[in-house]
Each structure stands twice: as structure tokens, then as C-alpha cells.
Amino acid sequence: MVRQSSHIGSRPLQVGLVAVPDAVISTLAGIYDVLNGASIMGLPIPGSTPPFRIKIIGEKTGPLPLASGVPIEVQRSIDDIPACDIVIVPSVLLKSSGWEKGRYPRLVDWLQRMHAGGARLCSACSGIFLLAETGAFDGREATVHFGYARQFAALYPAVTIHPERVLVISGRHEDLVSSGASATWHDMVLYLIAQHAGSTTAQEVARMFALQWHQDGLAPYIVFEGRSDHGDGEIQSAQTWLSGHFSLANPVEEMIKRSKLAERTFKRRFTAATGLSPIVYVQRLRIEDAKRRLERTEMSVDEISWRVGYEDAAFFRRLFKRTTGMAPGAYRKRFRIPDFART
Structure with missing residues (x-):
């Protein structure tokens, strides 16, 4: 059949x-x-x-x-x-x-x-x-x-x-x-x-x-939204801090210091709570911010890379395509508002 x-x-x-x-x-x-x-x-x-x-x-x-x-x-x-x-x-x-x-x-x-x-x-x-x-x-x-x-x-x-x-x-x-x-x-x-x-x-x-x-x-x-319904207050606090500081250098290390948990304990609890490792979570936040900048600004890809936390623009391009399935330039072309529709 x-x-x-x-x-x-x-x-x-x-x-x-x-x-x-x-x-x-x-x-x-x-x-x-x-x-x-x-x-x-x-x-x-x-x-x-x-x-x-x-x-x-x-x-x-x-x-x-x-x-x-x-x-x-x-x-x-x-x-x-x-x-x-x-x-x-x-x-x-x-x-x-x-x-x-x-x-x-x-x-x-x-x-x-x-x-x-x-x-x-x-x-x-x-x-x-x-x-x-x-x-x-x-x-x-x-x-x-x-x-x-x-x-x-x-x-x-x-x-x-x-x-x-x-x-x-x-x-x-x-x-x-x-x-x-x-x-x-x-x-x-x-x-x-x-x-x-x-x-x-x-x-x-x-x-x-x-x-x-x-x-x-x-x-x-898909718009990335980290899980927040896990009930782990320590990790929730880290997520809240990270939402405004993901572009800093070494944000994972800073989160661990702020939490006062042992590194292995923090990473284990973070992954269990959010479903993502700390570094992948940071990457997803950075890529999401880059998507908005590509949609709404005229910044070059290299500048966006730097602003979201990556000095190596080539690495950023590879990560962006791996995450979204599209190169940054193709993403901008697909999702930015056409000139005729802008106010």
C-alpha cells in the first residue's frame, strides 16, 4: 500500500x-x-x-x-x-x-x-x-x-x-x-x-x-530563545547576565566566575538546564544578534562579526552558515526589508 x-x-x-x-x-x-x-x-x-x-x-x-x-x-x-x-x-x-x-x-x-x-x-x-x-x-x-x-x-x-x-x-x-x-x-x-x-x-x-x-x-x-523554564535559579541568573554581555571576550569564563560554582559543575548544570553547552549557547546568542543587524543595518559583515564578539570574520561566516544554513550576505538579501517598503 x-x-x-x-x-x-x-x-x-x-x-x-x-x-x-x-x-x-x-x-x-x-x-x-x-x-x-x-x-x-x-x-x-x-x-x-x-x-x-x-x-x-x-x-x-x-x-x-x-x-x-x-x-x-x-x-x-x-x-x-x-x-x-x-x-x-x-x-x-x-x-x-x-x-x-x-x-x-x-x-x-x-x-x-x-x-x-x-x-x-x-x-x-x-x-x-x-x-x-x-x-x-x-x-x-x-x-x-x-x-x-x-x-x-x-x-x-x-x-x-x-x-x-x-x-x-x-x-x-x-x-x-x-x-x-x-x-x-x-x-x-x-x-x-x-x-x-x-x-x-x-x-x-x-x-x-x-x-x-x-x-x-x-x-x-528560527529565532533563538534560550530555555528559561528549567527551575535552576543559578543558571537562570547566568542566562540573564549573558543576554546583555554575550559579545564580551570569554563570556563563559566570566559566567563561571560570577556563579561561584566549580567549572565542571557550572557547565554540567548549564547544559542540563538549557539543553546547550555554555559555548554553544553563547554562539546562538551572537548569531541571533548578527541576524538582526544584517536585517536592519547597513553594517558590513566584518563589522557585525566584531560587534557580536568575533575578531575572526572568517570564523564568524563559517559559524553563521553552519547555524542558519545561509551565508551572511545571502541571509541579508533574503530577510532585509526591501527599499520600497521602508518608511
Whole structure:
């Protein structure tokens, strides 16, 4: 039972696009339109048969207000769908209290049955929270919006997550697909089109919608925030001091002196509390500051290197690329505000 084989020229794949009250309309509607892109744009399709037959599905038919308050029309009830080839759960909006498990037992049961019958389960961004309730991702790899990574890991420790990755395809038959933060649903949909309508069609759809594959990954987008919920007051104090002094020479040595702990004890406790060694933590703070300077100033890379604490600009460049996946100049080009948008 695989979902990898091409369906070019054969019957359309039955795709269920799940609508729940938590869903984000932009993602749901975007997936619907782009997956239908070849037909909408009148592109030539290999075999002339549209590759997908998409229905917006939910627990009952009719208008359903989504997270933003804008309604979407649920076209088919899960009670009327005995089988499906692909099921996609779009982004959901998590409240401040987080994702509440067990709210959609009928839907989770239906998802389990679809997967058992051979359906490929796909999630966009935070949609993985709902899919993870099926247990299908236990012992498997997935991705999720980096802003929700800690919460997801706490709720579903059996799932190995990679929030820095754009797209993760896992499962024995590559039947589990998850896309990362926000607009990476583009990559998921283009992947499905390439798989089932051919790479040429995927390229044409990407061109018509002006979509880009996120080939640099999501590391450049992730803002580093050191863990502070560990309960170690001594390390918390060191982190607070470091947040304003990371650019000093030898900040790790200074932290150790200020803590009055033995060096080995400090490093052990720091790593246990934050998940990073002191030197790596310093590096992450420095790179994060460098990112802001690249985005918001005209400073040269060499000057930024010096200001964040590195006299060796070549080392800084290597570290920046290793951390973000992009060279400083490429990062600046990608993330700085265009001249026409500046005030």
C-alpha cells in the first residue's frame, strides 16, 4: 500500500482536506487551490485526467466558521467517506492554553481507519497536532512549526520532530507527510503534485502561483530563545547576565566566575538546564544578534562579526552558515526589508 507510485493517466486520487473550527483559512484555501492548480490554470495534464479529486471534509456538512471567524463550506461528512487516498490536515490555530487533546474523537477514529485502509496522512504546520492523536506518527519522524515544537514534544514524546526541516516524509510506505512552519505547505502540495502528476506539472503550478521551494530549510527563520523554564535559579541568573554581555571576550569564563560554582559543575548544570553547552549557547546568542543587524543595518559583515564578539570574520561566516544554513550576505538579501517598503 504505497502512496509513492504515480497515478498519471489513471483515476484521480481522492483527497480529503480536513476542516475543523481551529483551522486557518489561508492554509486550507491555499492547499485547495494549489492542489487544483493544474485544472484551475488550464495546464496540460499528462494522461488528461486531473490527478486529484478534492473535497473539504468535516464532522458534518455545511458552513463551518474557522479560527478567524470566516466560514468555509464543508462539502462532505466523514460519515459518508469510507475510503480516501490522501488526507490533509491544514494549519490549526493554537490558543494560549495550547492544543487540547481529545476534542475530535470521531475525526481521530476516522483518520485511523483511513490510514489503516492505505491513506497517506499529511499535515501542514500545526495540523500535525491532530494527526498525532491517531498514533500513526509514534516512533516516526515529523516536523511542526518551530514556535510549537516544545509544546508538541511535551504532548507527543513518541514522535521525533525536526522543526528546522521543511518537509518530512516517513512511515514504512512513506505514507506520513508533514510540512513545517506556515507557508511550507507550498512544498507539501508541490511534492504531492510531483509525485502524482509529474515533476513538470509541479514546476508549472509553482511558476503560475509564483511559489518557491524552501530549499534552505527553516533554520534561517528560527529565532533563538534560550530555555528559561528549567527551575535552576543559578543558571537562570547566568542566562540573564549573558543576554546583555554575550559579545564580551570569554563570556563563559566570566559566567563561571560570577556563579561561584566549580567549572565542571557550572557547565554540567548549564547544559542540563538549557539543553546547550555554555559555548554553544553563547554562539546562538551572537548569531541571533548578527541576524538582526544584517536585517536592519547597513553594517558590513566584518563589522557585525566584531560587534557580536568575533575578531575572526572568517570564523564568524563559517559559524553563521553552519547555524542558519545561509551565508551572511545571502541571509541579508533574503530577510532585509526591501527599499520600497521602508518608511
